[in-house]
Amino acid sequence: MTTPCRAPEATSSGRLRLADVDVSIGRTVIVHGADLEARPGEVTVLVGPNGSGKSTLLRSIFRACRAEGVMTLDDLDLTRLGRRDLARRLTALTQEQMPAAGPTVREVVGLGRMVHLGDFSRPGARDREIVEESMRATEVDHLADRDCASLSGGERQRTHVARALAQRTGVVVMDEPTNHLDIHHQVRLLELLRASAEDGHTVLVALHDLTLAAVWADHVVMMRAGRVLRHGPPREVLTPEHVRDCFGVNTTWVHVAGRDRLVVV
Ligand SMILES: Nc1ncnc2c1ncn2[C@@H]1O[C@H](COP(=O)(O)OP(=O)(O)OP(=O)(O)O)[C@@H](O)[C@H]1O
Numbered sequence: 368m369t370t371p372c373r374a375p376e377a378t379s380s381g382r383l384r385l386a387d388v389d390v391s392i393g394r395t396v397i398v399h400g401a402d403l404e405a406r407p408g409e410v411t412v413l414v415g416p417n418g419s420g421k422s423t424l425l426r427s428i429f430r431a432c433r434a435e436g437v438m439t440l441d442d443l444d445l446t447r448l449g450r451r452d453l454a455r456r457l458t459a460l461t462q463e464q465m466p467a468a469g470p471t472v473r474e475v476v477g478l479g480r481m482v483h484l485g486d487f488s489r490p491g492a493r494d495r496e497i498v499e500e501s502m503r504a505t506e507v508d509h510l511a512d513r514d515c516a517s518l519s520g521g522e523r524q525r526t527h528v529a530r531a532l533a534q535r536t537g538v539v540v541m542d543e544p545t546n547h548l549d550i551h552h553q554v555r556l557l558e559l560l561r562a563s564a565e566d567g568h569t570v571l572v573a574l575h576d577l578t579l580a581a582v583w584a585d586h587v588v589m590m591r592a593g594r595v596l597r598h599g600p601p602r603e604v605l606t607p608e609h610v611r612d613c614f615g616v617n618t619t620w621v622h623v624a625g626r627d628r629l630v631v632v
Pocket residue numbers: 392393395397415416417418419420421422423424
């Protein structure tokens with residue numbers, strides 16, 4: 368169906384751990400006492416209803432929100448890492464990153480390399496190669512010279528994913544990366560993230576689609592109303608009872624084409 372794809376090689380990964388983390392926006396505590404762990408070699412998927420605090424929790428990891436509690440990457444305190452150091456270790460794909468008119472696709476993807484360059488250095492041949500590889504991986508290479516403002520929603524999202532891939536960090540945190548993507552590109556992106564995990568990287572991603580989460584996650588973290596309700600393997604977290612309690616829909620697991628799948632009934 369899809370051609371095999373591979374995330375470009377990355378810097379060393381690490382175990383991302385949050386313990387008893389509160390996240391606030393202004394004076395309001397949005398996330399309460401969250402525990403979460405994302406391990407190298409695994410795809411960890413964060414699920415929860417709208418407004419449950421997924422984006423806020425992910426944003427706290429790259430310090431876009433004020434957080435209290437323990438946040439570590441291996442033995443490093445995330446809150447004490449400098450911004451550039453953090454960006455060299457961890458890629459963040461948020462929901463808000465929409466390019467303004469002006470830059471081309473290649474230029475936006477090239478931003479992923481900036482964190483690795485010194486203050487006065489320019490991108491080298493290897494940087495340019497990585498940019499081209501990243502565009503090919505998300506199938507935006509044919510759009511390389513297009514102004515980002517002229518892209519469709521899905522093309523723009525793939526451009527941002529390519530930018531994130533070009534950053535080549537060992538830890539990748541993505542908030543709803545499948546937004547705007549058609550089913551081919553959703554599957555391709557999840558294949559890419561799976562390949563990245565199999566290469567030993569740490570992948571933490573928020574997804575709305577529970578059926579995709581059930582198939583692609585090694586580990587699921589379920590949130591509701593600003594709290595982590597449970598975490599574990601998909602079959603243990605996404606049980607029909609838990610999904611009904613959290614989302615108010617009826618689901619069941621079926622075995623189709625050699626895999627366990629969660630379907631809405
Ligand atoms: N700037 C803000 N000021 C006040 N409340 C906010 C702010 N940003 C987010 N919130 C609230 O925090 C809660 C969690 O929002 P968040 O975006 O983290 O949820 P989410 O699980 O990612 O939702 P969705 O699935 O809809 O993307 C929501 O109730 C939201 O309204």
